[in-house]
Amino acid sequence: MTSDRTQPSGTLLGPGDDAAVLAAPDGRVVTTTDLLVQNVHFRLDWSTPHQAGRKAIAVNLSDIAAMGAVPTGLLVGLGCPPDLPTTVVDELAAGMWEEAHGAGVGIAGGDMVTATALTISVTAFGDLQGRSPVTRSGARPGDVVAVAGRLGWAAAGWAVLGRGFRSPVAVVGAHRVPEPPYAAGPQAAAAGATSMVDVSDGLLADLGHIAESSGVAIDLRTDLLEIPQRLVEVASALGKDARHWVLTGGEDQALVATFSADQPLPEEWMAIGSVTEGHGVTVDGAEYEEDPGWQHWR
Amino acid sequence: MTSDRTQPSGTLLGPGDDAAVLAAPDGRVVTTTDLLVQNVHFRLDWSTPHQAGRKAIAVNLSDIAAMGAVPTGLLVGLGCPPDLPTTVVDELAAGMWEEAHGAGVGIAGGDMVTATALTISVTAFGDLQGRSPVTRSGARPGDVVAVAGRLGWAAAGWAVLGRGFRSPVAVVGAHRVPEPPYAAGPQAAAAGATSMVDVSDGLLADLGHIAESSGVAIDLRTDLLEIPQRLVEVASALGKDARHWVLTGGEDQALVATFSADQPLPEEWMAIGSVTEGHGVTVDGAEYEEDPGWQHWR
Known part of the structure; x- marks a missing residue:
């Protein structure tokens, strides 16, 4: 999932320890998490594992962008049924990394466990570069x-x-x-x-x-x-x-x-x-x- | 899950927007994620939902401590079968908040979705207070x-x-x-x-x-x-x-x-x-x- 992958410079400590360390140059971190379950949020008869992986990352990085932040990294939890072919996991991971790299970030760590249904949890991180977060509550008449x-x-x-x-x-x-x-x-x-x-x-x-x-x-x-x-x-x-x-x-x-x-x-x-x-x-x-x-x- | 809860001062923007904003005073953020699936990682005949909620938070905050960091916040994704009683969700959330508050942090946001099995994803955040992360690789003969x-x-x-x-x-x-x-x-x-x-x-x-x-x-x-x-x-x-x-x-x-x-x-x-x-x-x-x-x- 994360071995043999190129981590960007913002990943200060990558996979393999108790936790990852990401740069948060602004002194604040923007973060969001989504849980996606096979046959609830995605179908592998309508999408390839590679496409499902890209989408899982994209919907989270989109939330980071919607706050006005630039993405800085990702964590991924993967729950796999015991009979899931390893090729599905490999393709899912490849899709996730393609979308992450396209946005300039990496998957800095995660968790892989046994589950009853294929389950993907993604947490995305972003940096506000000194700006205020753009929330949903600031629209004014005349805008x-x-x-x-x-x-x-x-x-x-x-x-x-x-x-x-x-x-x-x-x-x-x-x-x-x-x-x-x-x-x-x-x-x-x-x-x-x-x-x-x-x-x-x-x-x-x-x-x-x-x-x-x-x-x-x-x-x-x-x-x-x-x-x-x-x-x-x-x-x-x-x-x-x-x-x-x-x-x-x-x-x-x-x-x-x-x-x-x-x-x-x-x-x-x-x-x-x-x-x-x-x-x-x-x-x-x-x-x-x-x-x-x-x-x-x- | 997060409404009507007291957020600590490190939660700069809490639930209700596209993403949360947490303080990262050190300019770096320590982060880890775990995925826990009912009857794989916890059993609700051996533990109450309140206990399972506390444990899900504790195992993640423990990873933050093991890097030498102080906890700063949490995100939680909850996948619930359609027939899950709301009391189970309420007790799970109460246990999570009890453990979080005991460690001085809050649940700053998350995601609640339909799933085939009760699934909990937790992402924890910590601050290194200017110190280097304590990894697994620094032990020296004589220590x-x-x-x-x-x-x-x-x-x-x-x-x-x-x-x-x-x-x-x-x-x-x-x-x-x-x-x-x-x-x-x-x-x-x-x-x-x-x-x-x-x-x-x-x-x-x-x-x-x-x-x-x-x-x-x-x-x-x-x-x-x-x-x-x-x-x-x-x-x-x-x-x-x-x-x-x-x-x-x-x-x-x-x-x-x-x-x-x-x-x-x-x-x-x-x-x-x-x-x-x-x-x-x-x-x-x-x-x-x-x-x-x-x-x-x-």
Whole structure:
């Protein structure tokens, strides 16, 4: 799992002792943990172990980015049924390391145990580089709402897989392995983002978390929301609505944040709405008519 | 799990956002993670949920102490079968918080998910207060080997429970909830301990880790090893050998360390042997005749 791997310089003491030691140059450490269980949070008939490994790391590093922090390292606990082929563990580990290395970090340690179902626990660490953490509670009336990263792709992939198809690869791949815009988190924090969250439950649902925590209302403008042509084509083939995927699809791990209106947005960010007095999330000034909640596959 | 709980001052941002923020005053963070699965690592017919919760926290905080660090916080992931009574979760959380508060820290966040078996993932954090981490690899010939905390008690409790008894309470309780000497870890580090490990696999096995990592031999002297009268009585009743429990019993989470011989040991520490040139671990100069490996219950 961690032997023969290259640890980055922030891993001050790697695997093999009672605990690992990671650099925390800021004097604070941002940290989050997720537990993922086979056939509850991932399916190895829909994803390869390599893809499941990448996704397990990505969803945690995305939470670090959503605080405005840069990732510094990971710990992984792996619970394996006794009859699990070692190739599955090897591929899972390879996927985890690929995603970790892509974000510039390593897996500094962990635990491997016997379990009844394949279980992955990931803890991710990040550094705020002297900035305040960007929470969900700082949005103010007058702020601009902006997004970085993709929306609706994983939901489209999920719909395709659910029909028993394995293509188009672009959307199926998006469900299997998200592409969180890791750098956009610290970028937003440096630009003074007033609130931020990663989109794991769906755009409307996660903006709902910001609206509730901040005590504000949020209105999305669909003329600003890009609906990718590829999603329109897939939706049309399945008799679905691509806009609904963009508004409610989870698991793309896009970042959504609020910014003061009197300054330009950072490069990766695109305005999609505004913050006003009140409460709740509306679309073009009206309540969204469909069920806004993204159901994680479970 | 974390609502309505008092967070210590080191929890800079607690539950409810994408990630938690913990103080890391030293500029480094010591961290370790364990995954515990019901009926693999704990049994709810042998322990209450409250006891299982305390133990899950204790084994992780013990790893932090074994690096010479003071604990600063915890994250917990909980995987619960759909039919798990909420009282079990409440008692588990109460036990976790009791152990955490006893060590001066809080549970700063976590994750609660559906799982097929009750699964607990714990990540613990610690601060080195400016000292170097005490690893397994620094023991030198001439050093004194010393122990802090209890040995053999959990093994005695395990033997009693395995025979279907529920008493004596002192040894059964030791199996259910260890009492790691948390403060003895930083104390040893401040006194210049050259190596340290927590005893989870058994004294001989864990000293074997130090001997191997440090490239030295270790000899234990049984005239220095205290065999508690209570363990002698229990062993006698079961036809077992109390000394064997002390030498090989795991899960008491005692700390064992090596110190330069030319200085007094810190207060909680008791000399039990010495480091020499060579390799392996001996008892009174001879190989230990019994199987030295402690088998965790699984």
